[in-house]
Amino acid sequence: MSAAGSIRQRGDRSSPVVVSGSSAFHRDLLAPTIREAVAGDGVYILDKNGKRYIDGSSGSGPSCLGHSNAAVRAAMHAQIDQIAYAHTAFFTSAPMEELADNLCAHAPDELSHVWFTNSGAEAADAAFKLTRQYFIDSGQPERHIVIGRHGGYVGSTLAGLAAGGSERRRGPFTPLLPTNTAHIGPAYAYRGMREGETSDDFALRTARELEAAIETVGPSRVSAFICETVVGSILGAVPAPEGYFREIRRICDRYGILLILDEVMCGMGRVGSKYAFAQEGICPDLVMIGKALAGGYAPLGAVLVSSTIHDAIRDKTGYFRHGHSFHGHALACAAALAVQREIEQRDLYSNIRKSGLLLDQLLRERFAEHPHVGDIRGRGLMQAIEIVADRSTKENFDPARQIDVRLTEHALDLGLICYALGSSSESGVGDHVMLMPPYIATPQHIEEIADKLGRALDRALVRDK
Numbered sequence: 001m002s003a004a005g006s007i008r009q010r011g012d013r014s015s016p017v018v019v020s021g022s023s024a025f026h027r028d029l030l031a032p033t034i035r036e037a038v039a040g041d042g043v044y045i046l047d048k049n050g051k052r053y054i055d056g057s058s059g060s061g062p063s064c065l066g067h068s069n070a071a072v073r074a075a076m077h078a079q080i081d082q083i084a085y086a087h088t089a090f091f092t093s094a095p096m097e098e099l100a101d102n103l104c105a106h107a108p109d110e111l112s113h114v115w116f117t118n119s120g121a122e123a124a125d126a127a128f129k130l131t132r133q134y135f136i137d138s139g140q141p142e143r144h145i146v147i148g149r150h151g152g153y154v155g156s157t158l159a160g161l162a163a164g165g166s167e168r169r170r171g172p173f174t175p176l177l178p179t180n181t182a183h184i185g186p187a188y189a190y191r192g193m194r195e196g197e198t199s200d201d202f203a204l205r206t207a208r209e210l211e212a213a214i215e216t217v218g219p220s221r222v223s224a225f226i227c228e229t230v231v232g233s234i235l236g237a238v239p240a241p242e243g244y245f246r247e248i249r250r251i252c253d254r255y256g257i258l259l260i261l262d263e264v265m266c267g268m269g270r271v272g273s274k275y276a277f278a279q280e281g282i283c284p285d286l287v288m289i290g291k292a293l294a295g296g297y298a299p300l301g302a303v304l305v306s307s308t309i310h311d312a313i314r315d316k317t318g319y320f321r322h323g324h325s326f327h328g329h330a331l332a333c334a335a336a337l338a339v340q341r342e343i344e345q346r347d348l349y350s351n352i353r354k355s356g357l358l359l360d361q362l363l364r365e366r367f368a369e370h371p372h373v374g375d376i377r378g379r380g381l382m383q384a385i386e387i388v389a390d391r392s393t394k395e396n397f398d399p400a401r402q403i404d405v406r407l408t409e410h411a412l413d414l415g416l417i418c419y420a421l422g423s424s425s426e427s428g429v430g431d432h433v434m435l436m437p438p439y440i441a442t443p444q445h446i447e448e449i450a451d452k453l454g455r456a457l458d459r460a461l462v463r464d465k
């Protein structure tokens with residue numbers, strides 16, 4: 001692989017060694033190499049050449065039990081030997097029913113039903129359609145505007161991109177997006193908190209942007225507010241300040257709009273509890289989950305729905321006008337059920353909290369004085385560092401330097417998978433890297449991740465000659 005400081009950047013056509021011999025449509029069409037994963041070994045992935053990579057970000061978050069969990073594999077084998085799939089228009093299945101029971105049993109009573117999807121983005125679309133049908137069925141058909149947050153991400157479907165707040169990800173697709181959305185700012189303390197403002201004041205000020213947006217749009221037209229409980233990839237592991245969500249809940253209740261929380265990345269244990277909102281003292285009307293739900297062993301997402309929504313639809317239309325061929329896929333549900341049972345039976349929540357503290361400590365030891373690290377933040381095993389050109393002004397690196405791409409490449413060179421992105425300010429530029437180790441990580445694994453990240457960042461910051 002390339003030496004430090006001379007790594008090829010995304011879109012660099014100077015020496016395009018295009019992935020050859022592949023009929024697959026890859027993400028980066030000019031990538032010089034595509035590593036081929038051939039095996040999993042706990043928190044490690046092995047490539048075709050036998051090189052080991054520690055999965056410091058569980059991919060983009062899913063691989064919470066690592067890559068070779070015996071109980072999940074056994075549950076999947078057992079299910080596939082019985083039946084892998086039967087369409088839910090005709091049949092239910094034990095894994096789907098048991099998984100729904102499990103998810104509801106750990107949620108507040110109000111969240112009484114689970115709608116399954118194949119991904120997090122589909123969970124967003126399902127949540128929007130459930131919201132719409134609920135308002136039609138409860139006699140408020142004028143409600144259709146969804147308010148999201150800048151600097152947020154709720155998936156890459158057209159509806160997800162419209163409600164999410166990343167200009168960068170919308171990019172050329174903007175003309176295709178639904179227009180029933182409005183946005184408020186994020187609760188992003190590092191860049192948003194004003195001089196002299198307390199955390200409480202900041203929480204209230206940012207939450208009350210929702211009230212202002214509702215008044216602007218017209219209270220009777222708004223159906224829902226959607227945001228991530230802990231912001232993931234766009235801003236990089238940003239928890240809300242204490243009190244923010246209580247104020248958001250109050251505003252939603254006051255105006256009769258639904259609160260949709262996106263926990264696709266931060267849910268299912270990632271921040272130390274099955275549902276991240278449990279740490280905020282509130283309950284949403286709908287909550288989207290995915291990623292660590294099935295731990296990467298199968299593609300699966302879901303939306304937990306309140307009994308109020310469920311019952312209104314049941315009592316009026318009696319049918320949710322939505323669905324996918326693989327809705328409630330039995331094999332995927334069996335995998336997810338085994339993943340959730342592993343987390344519970346091994347009490348991995350306490351490991352998440354312990355390892356999260358260690359990761360935070362090591363990141364601070366390594367980066368607190370680093371001239372190009374502006375912020376270290378996160379919750380549980382969802383942590384990030386924000387990389388800046390100048391700590392005192394918080395000025396970002398020129399996006400042309402592609403610090404995120406270089407960091408990813410150098411980390412992979414060193415055998416580390418981490419999740420670096422170049423989108424950490426509301427203007428859509430700025431670099432951060434997220435660390436989301438598997439819940440089974442030991443202290444030695446956490447040390448290996450922090451150490452390799454330090455070396456990769458030093459290399460990524462070296463300018464090309």
Ligand SMILES: Cc1ncc(COP(=O)(O)O)c(C=O)c1O
Nearest residue numbers: 119120121153154155232264265
């Ligand atoms: C917060 C959040 N919501 C939704 C999604 C979309 O999930 P998926 O990639 O499974 O469609 C993601 C994916 O990164 C996410 O991080």
